[in-house]
Amino acid sequence: MPLLEFTSKGIYCSQANVYLDPWRGVNKALITHGHSDHARWGSQHYITHELNVPIIKHRLGSISVVGKRYGDPFNINGVQFSFHPSGHVPGASQIRVEYKGEVWVFTGDYKVQSDGISTPFEPIKCHTFITESTFGLPVFQWEEPYRIHEKINIWWAENQAQKTTSLLMGYSLGKIQRLLKHLDPSIGTIYTHGATDEMTMVLRAYLDLPATKRITAETSKKEIEGNLVLAPPAVMGSTWIKKLGNLSTGYASGWMAFRGARRRRAVDRAFVLSDHADWNGLLSSIKATGCENVITTHGYTDLFAQYLSANGWNAKTEKTQYEGETLENSTEE
Numbered sequence: 432m433p434l435l436e437f438t439s440k441g442i443y444c445s446q447a448n449v450y451l452d453p454w455r456g457v458n459k460a461l462i463t464h465g466h467s468d469h470a471r472w473g474s475q476h477y478i479t480h481e482l483n484v485p486i487i488k489h490r491l492g493s494i495s496v497v498g499k500r501y502g503d504p505f506n507i508n509g510v511q512f513s514f515h516p517s518g519h520v521p522g523a524s525q526i527r528v529e530y531k532g533e534v535w536v537f538t539g540d541y542k543v544q545s546d547g548i549s550t551p552f553e554p555i556k557c558h559t560f561i562t563e564s565t566f567g568l569p570v571f572q573w574e575e576p577y578r579i580h581e582k583i584n585i586w587w588a589e590n591q592a593q594k595t596t597s598l599l600m601g602y603s604l605g606k607i608q609r610l611l612k613h614l615d616p617s618i619g620t621i622y623t624h625g626a627t628d629e630m631t632m633v634l635r636a637y638l639d640l641p642a643t644k645r646i647t648a649e650t651s652k653k654e655i656e657g658n659l660v661l662a663p664p665a666v667m668g669s670t671w672i673k674k675l676g677n678l679s680t681g682y683a684s685g686w687m688a689f690r691g692a693r694r695r696r697a698v699d700r701a702f703v704l705s706d707h708a709d710w711n712g713l714l715s716s717i718k719a720t721g722c723e724n725v726i727t728t729h730g731y732t733d734l735f736a737q738y739l740s741a742n743g744w745n746a747k748t749e750k751t752q753y754e755g756e757t758l759e760n761s762t763e764e
């Protein structure tokens with residue numbers, strides 16, 4: 432019996448009778464991070480990193496949840512578990528599982544570039560590495576993040592000079608706070624959409640972020656003119672967007688590397704900024720674990736597993752319900 436199995440409810444450790452990021456309700460769930468494809472409603476008890484506790488309480492309501500610190504081991508029926516930084520979003524973890532000398536690591540989602548708000552990714556030695564592969568193709572090579580933040584501030588300043596409002600879109604958990612952290616408040620005022628504002632308020636207690644103003648029914652077009660608005664991608668094509676006046680739209684996502692994705696989204700500016708590892712990031716992380724076995728869970732799973740198999744790893748794909756960074760279904764965080 433493998434230490435972790437892929438079942439109809441999620442990734443299961445039968446020795447400890449716990450699930451990792453289950454997609455159905457279970458008795459005990461260990462959660463890597465707060466995105467809705469990983470932290471799902473309906474389980475009796477949750478265990479996660481301490482910073483992820485307020486995040487999933489905000490998203491899932493009144494739940495029974497215990498927070499752990501990075502690197503602090505805990506034992507369930509002889510199996511030792513611990514959470515380690517995955518660098519994906521604030522509070523995001525990889526989960527290390529050890530039993531009788533055998534070590535598995537489940538990444539959830541991760542990135543190796545530092546984003547200025549999440550604890551940086553930490554490679555963990557293991558025998559079997561269960562990895563995401565959202566951007567597991569060689570075409571995905573990220574630029575240095577500071578270059579993207581520079582482009583965003585220049586775009587905003589140019590829009591402001593023309594009295595145009597900048598609408599910058601990204602996922603409400605992680606991406607928005609990362610964008611906010613690197614915006615230059617000397618250019619103007621930063622406004623937020625309600626959904627964006629709520630998650631940012633949860634994280635403000637833990638992160639040093641520039642001030643923002645929430646857009647309400649009283650906010651006038653004149654007031655926001657030339658300033659910047661942070662919002663989730665779902666606002667594109669909504670009536671809410673019409674209240675903002677003369678706009679330039681920008682979208683920050685790894686998928687913006689694809690011209691077709693930019694055209695489908697019909698945004699004025701595409702900023703290629705992802706909270707997932709690019710091709711080199713995935714490969715360097717796998718090498719750093721020293722693992723022999725790799726299981727790919729979501730993204731370009733089959734192609735990535737084939738590449739790894741051809742290069743010396745025992746690699747395979749398992750079906751999960753994780754989505755990674757989605758483009759079309761981006762109403763969720």
Ligand SMILES: [Zn+2]
Pocket residue numbers: 464466469519540755
């Ligand atoms: Zn995620």
